[in-house]
Amino acid sequence: MTSSARKSISAKVRKIAVIVAVAAVTSLTLASALVTRNLELQHANILTRETADKISRASADATAAIITDAEILANMPPVAALIRAHYNNGIDPVSGDTTEEWKERLTTIFSSFHALRPNYLQIRFVGFADNAQEILRVDKVGERIERVPDHRLQQKGNEPYVEAARTVPIGQAVPLPPSYNRENGIIQEPKTLMYRVLVPVLEPAGYKFEGHRFGFIVINVDLLKHNQAAYKPLNLASSFVIHNSKGSSYVWDAEAQSGQYHGGMVVGLPEIVRTDLSRANAEQPLRLVNEGAEYITLKLESVSSATHSVFLTLIKERHFFSNILPFSTLNLIVLGLLLIFCSYAFARRGIETALAPMQTMRGNILASAETGQDPVLPIHLEDEVGDLAQSFKGLITRLRSQESDARQVFDGTTDGMVLVTSNGLIQQSNAAFGALFGPVVMGESTLTDYFASGDAQAIEAKVKLLASGNAGKHFAEAVLCRGKRDAKDGSSNWFEVTLALLREAEQKLALVVIRDVTEREAMSKSQKDLIEQLNRSNKDLEEFAYVASHDLKAPLRAVSHAATWLEEDLEEHLTEETTEHLHYMKSRILRMSGLLDDLLAHSKIGTRDFDPKSNIMSGLDLSHNIADLCGSGQDTQLEFSQDFLAAQMNQMPLQVVLLNLVSNAFKHNDKAQGHVLVALKDQGDHFEISVKDNGPGIHPKFQEAIFGLFRTLKSKDEVEGSGMGLAFVAKHLAVLGQSIKVISEGDGNGAEFVFTWPKPNLEEVQNVA
Incomplete structure (x- = not known):
């Protein structure tokens, strides 16, 4: 049968739908033409005035909030105190505090307002003296709030708003026209459009010019962000343009929920709208249509003045109205209803x-x-x-x-699977489940038959929770369950059980997946036992090191006392040789005592967890500590790179590591003028720190051995020390999971120790602060 002869159901339905739609839409459109047109025009005028009121109130409220803040700041006690200190050589005669102390307090107040008002960029206290010199200024730079140092404060006498501050009536605040932010008379990049509000500050009571203007408080606000914060909560569906007779305009994009300011030009309106603005008034909006859009303009009397007028233009999609039929609306409605019924x-x-x-x-x-x-x-x-x-x-x-295919997967998987009802009855099971637990009687067996009583009840409770829908999800996390004990040896296996809710017609079933994890649990227990043994071993080793150090020092002190007594009692009979022997013995006693102290310190490394949030200091402060502890002299020079000095780092145990490396470099240096350079590279997630000297260097074959206990490349008689310094370094780095390498050929051109070090957690410290 050809396609033309086929009785197409789609053609039938399309034909019927078209007839019904055309009849209904045509009748309703024609019937409502007259009524709808007038109603919509009236509604649009009301809506326009309401929208204008919303925008005006939002603008006024936002500006009022800034004015209130400025008035509050102008009457803060630190402002009056700074004026008193100004006339009293920098000392407030009332409190006795200095100008700087009052500036710090006012800085705290300014900063709190910055924190509360995200769109504030600058808050300043300016005096009229000294060409309108800034007294205090707190800026917001990105997310950081900072006080501008006194040496960077500017004279603002050439700014136009200073004259406004001199002439504004006392007790009033002045919102100023928008302008770009200037520093020292230069517009700053990127250009930021500022909206300023200033309030005069008066001389305090008891002074010569009491009640006269001393200066003013000025708040600089990001105009675009300020307006966005004011207009975005209105949820306006239409874009609009606020423009004035002086030529400036602010264009709000309803889709982007943001706006742009244009000084000296009216943007966003076609020429036909701009030329007819004089016809608009507050009561009767001016409605013009251009290129598919409708522009509704009315005058904002609340913000207009004798010198200039302010207008609001709403931009809406144009509504199409058909021609009015030459018969009554009632006839159209009756005809429309009749057509709809027949259709x-x-x-x-x-x-x-x-x-x-x-x-x-x-x-x-x-x-x-x-x-x-x-x-x-x-x-x-x-x-x-x-x-x-x-x-x-x-x-x-x-x-x-x-x-x-699903049945093959169900039966072929190595994990046991069963489908159970909300009552715990097993409806289906796979071969793997039978291999784990034995035969199953479908519709009669329950999970209680195969798991320990408490675990089986917990699984059934989770099944009921999933089936009830109160779990908030269709699956449950894996749980560890014990199987029933073997009747012969009393043993039982461990199983990991996972549940997921299935829907089969009106019945809710749960898929239970069972995996034998007996070997895994046994291995986990073995690991826990090994960790406990290792912890006990470490504790025993630490106690042994302490006891050994303490017990060995007692006989050392006895020998030291005996040597001192011999030297004192036989002083008249001692020869030069015997005196030298006694001194040699005492030096070895001191070396042995130091060795025991180092051994005890070495055993304690790693007993405290490293906290990346604690003891954070600058590289500059750390360099001072290391220089003081190393005691560099005229024949040794210690230098730190600028990157090291500028970085933030945890003091301990980095100070111990660097102190040992720097001291080692000084101790073994064979040059007339020793030099050690400590440098740092930021590698993103960690630091790379190097200690480079100009000493004799270290031959590659000794570079691994030097990090062992009691290892020195020279005799201990030549270089005083216990040989533990580099062992300290190696153990500290090993505990933190860091690495160290030695770069040297041992040819007298020095050696460089390069190691990695974790960065401090500055973000958590800032969050806590």
Whole structure:
């Protein structure tokens, strides 16, 4: 049968739908033309005035908030105190505090206002003296709030707003026209449009010019962010332009929810709107249409003045109105209702006839869902119903195939799987479950038959929670459960159980996946036992080191006392040789005592966890500590790179590591003028620190051995020390998981120790602060 001869159901439905739609839409559109046009015009005028009131109130409220802040700041006690100190050689005669102390207090107040007002960029206290010299200024730079140092404070006498501050009536605040931020008379990049509010500050009581102007408080606000914060909460659906007769304009984009200011030009309005502004007033908006958009303009009397007028123009999509028919609205409504009724009756009869085969197929499909048999489908029809029947047949075939595949996966997985009801009855199980637990009686066996009583109850409780829908999700986290004990040896296996909610018709089932983790749990227990043994071993080693150090020092002190007594008692009989022997013995006693102290200190490394948030200091302060402790002299020079001095780092144990490396470099230096350079590189997630000297160097074959205990490349008689310094360094780095390497050829050109070091956690410190 050709396509033209086929009875297309889609063509039938389209024909009926088009007839109904055309009849209904045409009748309703024509009927409502007259009424809707007038109502919409009236509503649009009301809405425009309401929107204008909202925008005006939002602007006024936002400006009032700034004015209130400025008035509060102008009356703060530190302001009056600074004026008193100004006339009393920098000392407040009332409190006795200095100008700097009062500036610090006022800085705290300014900073708190900055923190509360995200759009504030500058708060300044300016005096009229000295060409309007700034007294105090607190800026917001990005997210940082900082006081401008006194040497950077400026004279603002050439700024136009200074004259406004001199002439504004006392007790009033002045919002100033927007302008770009200037520093020392130069517009700053990137250009930031400022909106300023200033309030005069008066001379305090008891002074010669009491009640006269001393200066003013001025708040600089980011105009675009300020306006966005004021207008965005209004949720206006239309864009608008606020413009004045002087030529400036502010354009608000409703889609982007942001605006732009244009000084000296009216932007965002077509020429036809700009030339007819004089016709707009507060009561009757001016409505103009241009290029598919409607521009509704009215005058804002609340912010206009005798010198200039301010207008608001709403920009809306144009609403199309058809021509008015030459008969009454009532006739149109009656005709429309009649047409709608006839269209509905015709459409209903036609659709019922066209969809009869589809309704029959629907009944067959629903019946097959109950019986589980394939439905009888009208695949013989040569229209869309026949095509749909063919698609259903293919879909059923694919579902059968997918069901077979799913069953193979269900039976083939190595994990045990069962489907259980909300009451805990097992409906299906796979072969792996039978291998783990034995035979299952479907519909009768429960999880209690295979798991320890308490664990089985916990699993069934999770199944009920999932089935109730109160869990808030369709799966539950894996839980560890113990199987039932073996009747012969009393042992039991451990299983990891995961649940997921399934829906089968009206019945809610849970898929329970069981994995045997007995070996994993045994291994985990073994690991815990090994960790406990290691902790006990470390504790015993630390106690041994302490006891050994303490017990060995006692006989050393006895020998030292004996040597001193011999030297005192036999002083008259001692020869030069015996005196030298006694001194040699005492030096070895001191060396042995120091060795024991170092051994004890070495054993304690790593007993305290490293905290990246504590003891954070600058590289400059750390360099001073190291220089003081090393005691460099005329024949030794210690230098730190600028990157090191500028960095922030944890003092301990980095100070110990650097002190040992620098001291080692000084101790072994063989040059007339020793030089040690400590440098730092920021590697993103860690520091790379190097200590480089101009000493004899270290031959590559000794570079690994030098980090061992009691290792020195020279005799201890030549170089005083215990040989523990580099061992300290190596252990500190090992505890923190860091690395160290030596760069040297041992040819007299010095050596460089390069090691990695973790960065401090500055973010958490700032959050806590």
